[in-house]
Amino acid sequence: MLTLIMLSGCGAKEDTATTTQEEYTPIEVAAVKKDTIYNSTMITGKVSGKTDVAIIPKIAGKVAEVSVKVGQEVKAGQTIAILDKVDLQNRVEQAKASMNTAAVGIEQSKSAVASASVGMEQAQVALQQAQDGIKSIQASYNLAKANYDANYEKIQNAKLNLERSKALYEQGIISKAEYEQAQLAASDNTIKVLEAQLAQAEESLNQSNNGVNQAKVAVRQAQAGYEQANTGVKQAQSGYEQAKVAYDQALRALNDAVITSPVDGVVYAVNVEKGEIASSAQPIATITSVDKVYVKVDVTEKLVTKLQKGNNINLEISSISDKKIPGIITLINPVANLQNNLYTIEIEVDNKDHQIKPGMFAKAQFNTDNKKDVMVINSEAVTVNNKKQIVYVEQNGKAVEKEVETGLDNGEYVEIKKGITLNEKVIVKGQDLVENGDKVKVVGGAK
Numbered sequence: 001m002l003t004l005i006m007l008s009g010c011g012a013k014e015d016t017a018t019t020t021q022e023e024y025t026p027i028e029v030a031a032v033k034k035d036t037i038y039n040s041t042m043i044t045g046k047v048s049g050k051t052d053v054a055i056i057p058k059i060a061g062k063v064a065e066v067s068v069k070v071g072q073e074v075k076a077g078q079t080i081a082i083l084d085k086v087d088l089q090n091r092v093e094q095a096k097a098s099m100n101t102a103a104v105g106i107e108q109s110k111s112a113v114a115s116a117s118v119g120m121e122q123a124q125v126a127l128q129q130a131q132d133g134i135k136s137i138q139a140s141y142n143l144a145k146a147n148y149d150a151n152y153e154k155i156q157n158a159k160l161n162l163e164r165s166k167a168l169y170e171q172g173i174i175s176k177a178e179y180e181q182a183q184l185a186a187s188d189n190t191i192k193v194l195e196a197q198l199a200q201a202e203e204s205l206n207q208s209n210n211g212v213n214q215a216k217v218a219v220r221q222a223q224a225g226y227e228q229a230n231t232g233v234k235q236a237q238s239g240y241e242q243a244k245v246a247y248d249q250a251l252r253a254l255n256d257a258v259i260t261s262p263v264d265g266v267v268y269a270v271n272v273e274k275g276e277i278a279s280s281a282q283p284i285a286t287i288t289s290v291d292k293v294y295v296k297v298d299v300t301e302k303l304v305t306k307l308q309k310g311n312n313i314n315l316e317i318s319s320i321s322d323k324k325i326p327g328i329i330t331l332i333n334p335v336a337n338l339q340n341n342l343y344t345i346e347i348e349v350d351n352k353d354h355q356i357k358p359g360m361f362a363k364a365q366f367n368t369d370n371k372k373d374v375m376v377i378n379s380e381a382v383t384v385n386n387k388k389q390i391v392y393v394e395q396n397g398k399a400v401e402k403e404v405e406t407g408l409d410n411g412e413y414v415e416i417k418k419g420i421t422l423n424e425k426v427i428v429k430g431q432d433l434v435e436n437g438d439k440v441k442v443v444g445g446a447k
Contacts, residue, residue: 023439024397024438024439024440024441025399025430025433025434025438025439025440025441026430026440026441026443027394027399027427027429027430027431027434027440027441027442027443027444028427028428028429028430028442028443028444028445029393029394029425029426029427029428029442029444029445030377030378030381030425030426030428030445031423031424031425031426032375032376032377032416032420032421032422032423032424032425032426033375033376033377033422033423034373034374034375034376034422035373035374035376035413036370036371036372036373036374037370037371037374037376037408037410037413037414037415038367038368038369038370038371038408038410039367039368039369039408039410040365040366040367040368040410041299041303041365041366041368042316042363042364042365042366043297043298043299043363043364043366044297044361044362044363044364045295045296045297045298045347045361045362045363045364046295046296046359046360046361046362047293047294047295047317047349047356047357047358047359047360047361047362048288048293048294048295048296048358048359049265049266049268049288049289049290049293049358050288050289050290050291050292050293050294050348051263051265051288051289052268052286052287052288052289053261053262053263053265053286053287053288053289054283054286055080055259055261055262055283055284055285055286055287056280056282056283056284057081057083057256057259057278057279057280057284058252058253058256058280059083059088059253059256059257060277060278060279060280061083061084061088061257061277061278062083062084062275062276062277062278063081063082063083063084063272063273063274063275063276063277063278063284064082064083064084064085064274065081065082065274066080066081066270066272066273066274067079067080067081067082068080068081068267068270068285069267069270070267070268070269070270071266071267072266072267073264073265073266073267073290073354074261074264074265074266074267074287075261075264076260076261076262076263076264077260077261078260078261079258079259079260080259080260080261080284080285080287081259081272081278081284081285082257082258082259083256083257083258083259083278084257085254085257088250088253088254088257089254091250091253091254092247092250092251092254094250095243095246095247095249095250095251096247098243098246098247099240099243099244099246099247101243102236102239102240102242102243102244103240105236105239105240106233106236106237106240108236109229109232109233109235109236110233112229112232112233113226113229113230113232113233115229116222116225116226116228116229117226117229119222119225119226120219120222120223120225120226122222123215123218123219123221123222124219124222126215126218126219127212127215127216127218127219129215130208130211130212130214130215131212131215133208133211134205134208134209134211134212137201137204137205137208138205138208140201140204140205141198141201141202141204141205143201144194144197144198144200144201144202145198145201147194147197147198148194148195148197148198151194152194161182162182162183165178165179165182165183166179166182259284261287262287263287263289263291264289264290264291265287265288265289265290265291266287266288266290266354266357266358267285267286267287267288268285268286268287268288268358269283269285269286270284270285271283271284271285271286272284272285288358290351290354290356290357290358291350291351291352291354292348292349292350292351293348293349293351293356293358294330294346294347294348294349295315295327295346295347295349295362295364296344296345296346296347297344297345297347297364298337298340298342298343298344298345299342299343299345299366300342300343301336301341301343303366303368304332304343304345306366306368306369307329307332307345307366307368308329308332309329309330309331309332310328310329311328311329312326312327312328313326313327313328313329313347313364313365313366314326314327314364314365314367315327315347315349315362315363315364315365316362316363316365317356317360317361317362317363318361318363319360319361320355320356320360324365325349325356325362326349326350327347327348327349327364328347328348329345329346329347329348330346330347330348331344331345331346332345332346333345345364347364369408371407371408371415374407374408374415374416375415375416375417375420375422376413376414376415376416377391377413377414377416377420377426377428378412378413378414378426378428379409379410379411379412379413379414380428380429380431381414381426381427381428381431382404382406382414383431383432385401388403389403389404389405389406390402390403390404391404391419391420391426391427391431392426392427392431392434392436393420393424393425393426393427394425394426394427394440394442395425397439397440397441398437398438398439398440399427399431399434399435399436399437399438399439399440400436400437401435401436402419402420403419404416404417404418404419404420405417405418405419425442425445427440428445429444429445
């Protein structure tokens with residue numbers, strides 16, 4: 001307890017002065033307030049790139065140029081290395097020439113189709129003409145046949161009549177003139193003329209039929225030629241497509257000779273040098289994406305049960321800034337590490353400005369057991385007296401002892417469940433020096 005003695009005097013007298021004495025304990029106080037309280041655990045981890053991308057060449061070839069170095073930042077699409085292009089360019093030119101030749105073949109095949117189509121149309125016209133011509137010839141043949149048949153029957157009847165006429169002539173019943181007329185009617189000369197006419201008509205009909213048959217053959221040949229020409233077009237198109245595939249492959253190979261980064265990031269490793277042979281057996285380089293980075297920390301089983309994927313976590317990276325850096329839990333390993341029995345937590349952090357570098361150390365602050373809108377005071381304000389938790393509040397210049405019931409205590413602040421009220425002034429410094437009813441004076445904190 002501090003005792004202050006104040007002296008006062010008057011005039012030049014050297015008499016004993018009147019004395020005034022006051023005793024009190026200087027204290028600091030803090031008002032009881034409502035706030036959010038939580039336990040906080042700080043764990044150190046190491047920053048790593050979010051994604052490691054192995055840059056593997058799509059084709060094998062001799063390295064003509066390496067454009068990056070380890071530690072260099074690169075953008076998506078930036079050139080990493082270039083392979084020798086001489087042979088690849090030659091392949092492109094050869095494939096292009098083959099494709100052009102195949103294109104000419106298509107045009108020639110199309111011309112053949114057009115010619116075959118004209119030939120087929122001409123053959124069909126000729127067939128139609130032959131078919132139209134045979135109709136009149138068939139009619140002439142039919143007429144000759146009918147005339148022959150009709151006259152043949154008459155001659156046969158005339159021959160029968162000649163026998164009767166001969167007997168009548170010999171009997172003197174008819175005259176010689178009538179008998180001769182009967183002989184003339186039964187003569188074979190007439191039938192021969194008719195046979196000749198019928199034979200000629202038949203010959204003409206046969207020739208017309210042959211002409212129609214030949215025209216049909218010509219049509220079939222023209223159709224076959226047309227189909228063959230169409231097949232030639234398909235074959236030429238197939239040849240062109242194959243040539244184009246070869247050209248596209250050669251062109252892709254030429255483009256693939258320029259090897260670029262698929263992501264923004266930092267070059268983690270370069271595995272080839274100029275003049276070496278690159279292949280798919282080994283990555284040319286490894287790029288670590290740093291648009292997002294992650295911090296891995298190991299936590300105890302007591303803490304891991306209080307964490308969930310998606311929880312927001314504040315990080316401190318002293319080499320970057322004193323400010324809190326927000327992160328989010330993206331992975332909680334459900335299985336403990338066999339060596340240390342700790343659980344690995346992954347915290348993802350946005351890093352679009354690339355200030356955070358892989359390899360840096362970060363402190364992760366895990367806030368658990370959150371309680372909102374509760375009465376809190378400084379933890380140091382609570383003392384123990386006869387197994388009771390008490391605090392001292394300042395009332396009218398005196399220290400008043402009050403028993404309290406506490407809740408969550410994070411070492412800095414403690415939750416007060418009952419015993420004091422909001423805005424009371426709790427002694428936070430000097431509380432160990434006072435007893436109930438002692439005079440006090442507020443020299444710091446809330447007044």
